[in-house]
Amino acid sequence: MSLIIPMKSEREGAKLPVYGTEGAAGADLHACVGDEKIVLKPGERTLVPCGFSMELPAGVEAQVRPRSGIALKNGVTVLNAPGTIDCDYRGEVGVMLINLGDEDFAITHGDRIAQMVIALAPQCKFHWAGGALSTTERGEGGFGSTGVGA
Numbered sequence: 063m064s065l066i067i068p069m070k071s072e073r074e075g076a077k078l079p080v081y082g083t084e085g086a087a088g089a090d091l092h093a094c095v096g097d098e099k100i101v102l103k104p105g106e107r108t109l110v111p112c113g114f115s116m117e118l119p120a121g122v123e124a125q126v127r128p129r130s131g132i133a134l135k136n137g138v139t140v141l142n143a144p145g146t147i148d149c150d151y152r153g154e155v156g157v158m159l160i161n162l163g164d165e166d167f168a169i170t171h172g173d174r175i176a177q178m179v180i181a182l183a184p185q186c187k188f189h190w191a192g193g194a195l196s197t198t199e200r201g202e203g204g205f206g207s208t209g210v211g212a
Contacts, residue, residue, distance in 0.1 A: 065180060068117045072154040075171060076113025079178050088127060088177030091157060093169050100169040107141050107160040110175055118149040123183035126157055126176050137163025140176050149183070 069078060075096060079089035093100070094113025102108055118124060126145035132138045141158040157176040161167050169175060200208075 065119065065122070067119075067180070070115045070117075071113065072115055073111060073113035077172065078114070088179045090129070090174040091126065091155070091176045091178050093171060093173045093175050095169065095171050097171070102138065102159060102161040102167045102169065104137075104161050104164055104166070107158060109156045109158055110169055112155040112157065112175075115152055115154050116147075117152065118147065118180075120149050121182060121184050122149055123147060123181055124155075125179045125181055126155075127179060129174060129177055132167075132175070136165070136167050137161060138167050144179070146183075147178075 073094045073096070076094045077092040079091055081089045091112050093110050095111065100108060100110060116124070124147040126140055126143070126147065128139040128143055138159055138161050141160045145158065147155060155178075159169075159175060
């Protein structure tokens with residue numbers, strides 16, 4: 063399945079999202095900071111511009127997720143993971159990063175900073191069920207009720 067997503071450059075040097083492999087679910091998002099260098103100190107957070115805006119189809123969202131490599135190696139992750147970009151948003155895409163690591167993390171123009179997954183996001187009709195929900199084997203169990211580990 064392939065969707066065509068119209069994109070608009072908002073900054074000079076903006077890069078389109080790119081899938082790293084044929085089977086990748088997430089397309090890499092690149093920092094668009096020009097000659098600027100962002101240094102994220104341990105515990106700091108910042109909004110990193112990606113330099114583009116886009117027009118998602120109705121009923122579709124873009125989820126912004128961490129890149130596993132920088133999360134594992136540097137402790138840098140997406141602050142509100144997954145971040146949601148709604149189909150009616152037309153502003154510049156940015157990524158909220160936080161440095162949970164022990165060392166400064168430098169971000170330069172073109173760095174792959176996060177990934178974006180396109181997902182269906184239908185709007186539902188919610189209604190009160192009058193206290194009558196169907197029963198399941200799990201029931202109200204949650205928050206670790208099925209055990210920890212294998």
